[in-house]
Amino acid sequence: MTKKKNFRVIALAGGVGGAKLAYGLARLLLPEKLTVIVNIGDDFEHLGLKICPDLDTVCYTLAGLANPETGWGRIGETWHALESIVELGGPTWFRLGDRDLGTHLERTRLLGSGRPLSSITKEFCLAWNIGQTILPVTDDIVPTIVFTDKGVLPFQEYFVKNKCIPKVKGFEFSNVNKATPAPGVLESIKESELVIFCPSNPWVSIDPILAIPGVREELLKLTVPIIAVSPIIAGETVKGPAAKMYAEMGIEPSALAVADHYGFFCDGGLLTGFVLDILDENMSSEILSMGINTSTTNTLMQTNSDREKLAREVLEFGKEIMNRNKI
Amino acid sequence: MTKKKNFRVIALAGGVGGAKLAYGLARLLLPEKLTVIVNIGDDFEHLGLKICPDLDTVCYTLAGLANPETGWGRIGETWHALESIVELGGPTWFRLGDRDLGTHLERTRLLGSGRPLSSITKEFCLAWNIGQTILPVTDDIVPTIVFTDKGVLPFQEYFVKNKCIPKVKGFEFSNVNKATPAPGVLESIKESELVIFCPSNPWVSIDPILAIPGVREELLKLTVPIIAVSPIIAGETVKGPAAKMYAEMGIEPSALAVADHYGFFCDGGLLTGFVLDILDENMSSEILSMGINTSTTNTLMQTNSDREKLAREVLEFGKEIMNRNKI
Numbered sequence: 033m034t035k036k037k038n039f040r041v042i043a044l045a046g047g048v049g050g051a052k053l054a055y056g057l058a059r060l061l062l063p064e065k066l067t068v069i070v071n072i073g074d075d076f077e078h079l080g081l082k083i084c085p086d087l088d089t090v091c092y093t094l095a096g097l098a099n100p101e102t103g104w105g106r107i108g109e110t111w112h113a114l115e116s117i118v119e120l121g122g123p124t125w126f127r128l129g130d131r132d133l134g135t136h137l138e139r140t141r142l143l144g145s146g147r148p149l150s151s152i153t154k155e156f157c158l159a160w161n162i163g164q165t166i167l168p169v170t171d172d173i174v175p176t177i178v179f180t181d182k183g184v185l186p187f188q189e190y191f192v193k194n195k196c197i198p199k200v201k202g203f204e205f206s207n208v209n210k211a212t213p214a215p216g217v218l219e220s221i222k223e224s225e226l227v228i229f230c231p232s233n234p235w236v237s238i239d240p241i242l243a244i245p246g247v248r249e250e251l252l253k254l255t256v257p258i259i260a261v262s263p264i265i266a267g268e269t270v271k272g273p274a275a276k277m278y279a280e281m282g283i284e285p286s287a288l289a290v291a292d293h294y295g296f297f298c299d300g301g302l303l304t305g306f307v308l309d310i311l312d313e314n315m316s317s318e319i320l321s322m323g324i325n326t327s328t329t330n331t332l333m334q335t336n337s338d339r340e341k342l343a344r345e346v347l348e349f350g351k352e353i354m355n356r357n358k359i
Numbered sequence: 360m361t362k363k364k365n366f367r368v369i370a371l372a373g374g375v376g377g378a379k380l381a382y383g384l385a386r387l388l389l390p391e392k393l394t395v396i397v398n399i400g401d402d403f404e405h406l407g408l409k410i411c412p413d414l415d416t417v418c419y420t421l422a423g424l425a426n427p428e429t430g431w432g433r434i435g436e437t438w439h440a441l442e443s444i445v446e447l448g449g450p451t452w453f454r455l456g457d458r459d460l461g462t463h464l465e466r467t468r469l470l471g472s473g474r475p476l477s478s479i480t481k482e483f484c485l486a487w488n489i490g491q492t493i494l495p496v497t498d499d500i501v502p503t504i505v506f507t508d509k510g511v512l513p514f515q516e517y518f519v520k521n522k523c524i525p526k527v528k529g530f531e532f533s534n535v536n537k538a539t540p541a542p543g544v545l546e547s548i549k550e551s552e553l554v555i556f557c558p559s560n561p562w563v564s565i566d567p568i569l570a571i572p573g574v575r576e577e578l579l580k581l582t583v584p585i586i587a588v589s590p591i592i593a594g595e596t597v598k599g600p601a602a603k604m605y606a607e608m609g610i611e612p613s614a615l616a617v618a619d620h621y622g623f624f625c626d627g628g629l630l631t632g633f634v635l636d637i638l639d640e641n642m643s644s645e646i647l648s649m650g651i652n653t654s655t656t657n658t659l660m661q662t663n664s665d666r667e668k669l670a671r672e673v674l675e676f677g678k679e680i681m682n683r684n685k686i
Contacts, residue, residue, distance in 0.1 A: 079464045116461020120486045130457040134443020137406045159447045
């Protein structure tokens with residue numbers, strides 16, 4: 033596969049895990065053929081700045097600006113503004129790097145001038161030489177709220193401030209019913225030839241995308257393959273609290289639970305393919321019995337070549353499902 | 360003078376020049392005896408942040424955090440947030456360093472929570488181990504507007520964005536009549552034993568302080584010496600547009616013009632002493648004839664020891680005027 037694939041792919045993504053697969057896909061597809069639809073449920077205001085963690089992680093990753101060690105934040109980052117805030121006794125639970133701050137400052141300025149987030153993101157992608165299309169799923173504010181045994185917490189307070197320690201009881205995507213998809217979201221889904229749910233957290237990365245009125249409905253109309261990549265490997269997550277969330281919600285965390293999750297969320301009919309890790313091979317037959325094609329591979333992405341390899345396998349799997357359907 | 364002076368001194372200051380003399384005074388006086396009343400006419404909002412250039416310059420200087428090369432901004436500063444903003448095509452005419460940004464972020468956060476600027480400044484001074492009292496002259500917003508041949512400009516647009524190139528025609532301190540002095544300003548003037556107008560810009564640093572209702576009136580009630588240090592040496596300013604402003608306002612820039620300025624502004628009765636540079640010695644007699652004591656010295660402050668030396672001379676001059684009055 034030296035020639036870049038030219039079929040239109042949509043990737044639904046949260047932060048780090050989603051960005052990794054998106055990066056792999058970007059290496060294989062013509063830039064104009066890849067659209068990444070990104071979760072904005074994690075977005076919040078901090079120190080007067082609008083912060084969009086998933087959007088920035090995806091953009092920084094595709095732009096080659098991401099910190100390769102953390103997966104989030106920027107390469108060559110410094111922390112001098114934060115050090116000043118520490119000196120002054122200000123809030124430092126959310127770590128803002130200096131280079132990253134520039135993004136938040138400029139985005140906040142543009143939002144203040146009335147520009148929608150999707151339009152600002154488009155401008156930033158141009159500035160960062162990102163050829164792919166990156167869309168926040170909505171321009172509306174739909175903050176994820178986490179119901180926990182320590183009370184109701186805004187997402188970043190659960191995730192960063194409380195380090196995911198409180199036990200989750202449920203989630204709410206505030207004002208989701210009033211939200212509309214950002215310009216381009218439904219159109220790109222309509223025109224897609226393959227949809228990929230990146231290995232992001234089903235509860236708080238993919239669900240908030242699917243919950244925006246119109247998104248799930250548009251996906252359900254598709255006849256092209258919709259493939260999810262499991263973020264859970266051998267009952268654990270590479271990063272983030274997805275497995276812990278499943279356990280706390282009374283579900284054994286597993287690839288099977290993820291396949292079931294998307295099936296349940298979308299009334300059984302959404303996924304046509306599921307990619308699970310070789311460590312979870314034993315679950316393949318049960319997922320198959322749900323009417324979902326499966327592909328088993330090494331899903332852990334540690335290097336850029338891992339990302340590309342997994343992306344290639346997902347694309348080939350998509351092609352395979354398409355061909356099967358044609359027969 | 361090894362023992363620190365223990366009489367109560369008020370210094371009125373703008374940015375760099377004012378901060379330098381304040382630094383010299385801080386070396387000589389017991390910390391609790393020095394109050395610096397700072398101009399806030401230069402304050403503005405930029406990128407959603409409240410920025411107080413003079414207040415920060417005075418604080419950073421007294422805290423030993425100032426960049427010794429520029430006189431403004433912080434030592435060991437980096438510019439990564441600004442570089443990000445440059446990448447994104449955002450406004451960069453006002454250069455915000457990373458460490459400095461931390462100050463603006465935390466101040467903006469605290470102002471947003473309803474705290475007045477003077478209270479925040481007090482907290483910051485504690486955090487920065489500044490023993491002296493630094494007071495913004497008011498907690499109200501009184502932005503300096505510059506009338507120029509290129510139109511009416513907010514101060515920082517004149518000063519930084521347009522590099523003081525437009526010709527000034529006049530100044531306005533917006534909403535000044537509705538402003539009240541910050542807590543402690545009038546009290547500290549009342550209790551002062553010596554008042555010093557630092558070598559700051561008379562038009563846009565000292566006038567906006569004197570213009571806050573109550574400040575000039577309280578100063579006029581004093582019987583203790585009020586000494587101004589000329590910011591103009593041999594017709595020029597060390598830094599900033601004061602000389603250019605005098606010329607454009609139709610007044611020949613000189614130490615005499617400064618002495619006259621404060622006399623005029625305060626109805627002839629405000630100053631009891633005036634410190635001018637040895638290069639301007641020839642103007643001494645004319646200033647004396649205005650009923651103002653004069654002291655001639657080297658007023659250029661290039662090193663910390665220059666700052667201390669000038670501060671010592673101003674304090675001695677103040678003592679001398681006091682003793683003269685006693686006779």
